[in-house]
Amino acid sequence: MIARFFLPVFLCLFLTCSQGYHYKYWFFPYYEDKKIDTNDREGFVILSKQFAKDKTNIYFKEFVLKNIDPSSFRIINHSYFTDQKSVYYISSQTELKTNSPKAWIIIIPLDLKIWTEDNLVMIPLEESDPKTFRILKNHSGSDTEYGMDANHLYHEGTLLEKGNTDSVLVLNSHFYDIIKTKISIYYEGEKVKGADPATFSLYDNYAKDTKGCFYFNALRVSLFACDPESFKPLSYPNPLDPKISMDSDYAKDRTSVFWQGTRIRNADPESFLLDEDRKDCPYAGACARDKSSVYLLGMPKE
Structure with a gap:
C-alpha cells in the first residue's frame, strides 16, 4: 500500500508531472506554465488536461x-x-531549437541557447462522419490509434480503407495493436504485405496464414517461410501470473526452429x-x- 502511494509522488518529483490546464490566482487560465489569452475569462471552461473552451x-x-x-x-x-463538420486527429510535436545550427558539428559557442517549440498537428479526417465515429479498443480495453465510422477506417488521421466497417477487428495480442479487415491486415497504420486476412492467425509476436509466417516487433514486420500447418510459438508461464501463457521469441514447425522469425541453423525441432x-x-x-545444444537469445552456447 505504501509503495502504491509513494511511487506516483516519486515519479512526479523527478519526471515533472503534467498539470495540463489549471488556474493561477483563482482567475487566470494556464496550460502548464503558459498563460492562455482569452477575452472570455468568465466563460472559459477546462474540459480536460489538454482541452478547454470559451464562447x-x-x-x-x-x-x-x-x-x-x-x-x-x-x-x-x-x-x-469532433464538431458538426468533421472528425479531427490532433497532436503536438516537440522540436528542438538552437541559435547556432552548426554548434553540434564544429564547436559549442559560449552564447549557445537551446529550447523546444511545440508545433500543432490537426488533421480533419477525410470523408469522416462525426455521428458514427468511434475509437477502436484493444483486448485490454485501452484506446488504439485507430478509429472508424460507418464507412471508413483511419489511423492517426490517415484514411486506410473505404467501405463497410462491420468486419473490422482488433486482433488479440499482449503487445501490439493489429487490425484485420476483409481485405487487409494493418500494423502501425501500414498494410502487412503478403498477409491473407481470411486465414491470418495472430499469436503475440508471431502470426501465420496459409502462405507463410510473420514476426512482429516495435520497428517492423518480417515475413518468413515456414510450414503454417505445424508452426507454433513456444510459450512460458507469465512470471506475474502463472495461469497466463506468454509466447516467447522462439517458434518451430515440423522442420525448423526460429528466433524472432529467423531460422536457427542445425536446431532440432523435435527435441x-x-x-x-x-x-x-x-x-x-x-x-x-x-x-545437442543449449541456446541463449537464439544463439547456441559453446
Missing part, C-alpha cells in the same frame, strides 16, 4: 484551434475530437523446448535447448 474558441494545450465550432465540439479521447530453469537467462523465454 468563441476551442483550445488544445497552448494552441487556439481555428474554425472549430465550440457549440458542437466533443472530445473523443486525447487524440481525436527443442524452452529451458526455464537456466540461471543465466536474462528474462523468461530467452533460453532453450535441444538434444
Whole structure:
C-alpha cells in the first residue's frame, strides 16, 4: 500500500508531472506554465488536461484551434475530437531549437541557447462522419490509434480503407495493436504485405496464414517461410501470473526452429523446448535447448 502511494509522488518529483490546464490566482487560465489569452475569462471552461473552451474558441494545450465550432465540439479521447463538420486527429510535436545550427558539428559557442517549440498537428479526417465515429479498443480495453465510422477506417488521421466497417477487428495480442479487415491486415497504420486476412492467425509476436509466417516487433514486420500447418510459438508461464501463457521469441514447425522469425541453423525441432530453469537467462523465454545444444537469445552456447 505504501509503495502504491509513494511511487506516483516519486515519479512526479523527478519526471515533472503534467498539470495540463489549471488556474493561477483563482482567475487566470494556464496550460502548464503558459498563460492562455482569452477575452472570455468568465466563460472559459477546462474540459480536460489538454482541452478547454470559451464562447468563441476551442483550445488544445497552448494552441487556439481555428474554425472549430465550440457549440458542437466533443472530445473523443486525447487524440481525436469532433464538431458538426468533421472528425479531427490532433497532436503536438516537440522540436528542438538552437541559435547556432552548426554548434553540434564544429564547436559549442559560449552564447549557445537551446529550447523546444511545440508545433500543432490537426488533421480533419477525410470523408469522416462525426455521428458514427468511434475509437477502436484493444483486448485490454485501452484506446488504439485507430478509429472508424460507418464507412471508413483511419489511423492517426490517415484514411486506410473505404467501405463497410462491420468486419473490422482488433486482433488479440499482449503487445501490439493489429487490425484485420476483409481485405487487409494493418500494423502501425501500414498494410502487412503478403498477409491473407481470411486465414491470418495472430499469436503475440508471431502470426501465420496459409502462405507463410510473420514476426512482429516495435520497428517492423518480417515475413518468413515456414510450414503454417505445424508452426507454433513456444510459450512460458507469465512470471506475474502463472495461469497466463506468454509466447516467447522462439517458434518451430515440423522442420525448423526460429528466433524472432529467423531460422536457427542445425536446431532440432523435435527435441527443442524452452529451458526455464537456466540461471543465466536474462528474462523468461530467452533460453532453450535441444538434444545437442543449449541456446541463449537464439544463439547456441559453446
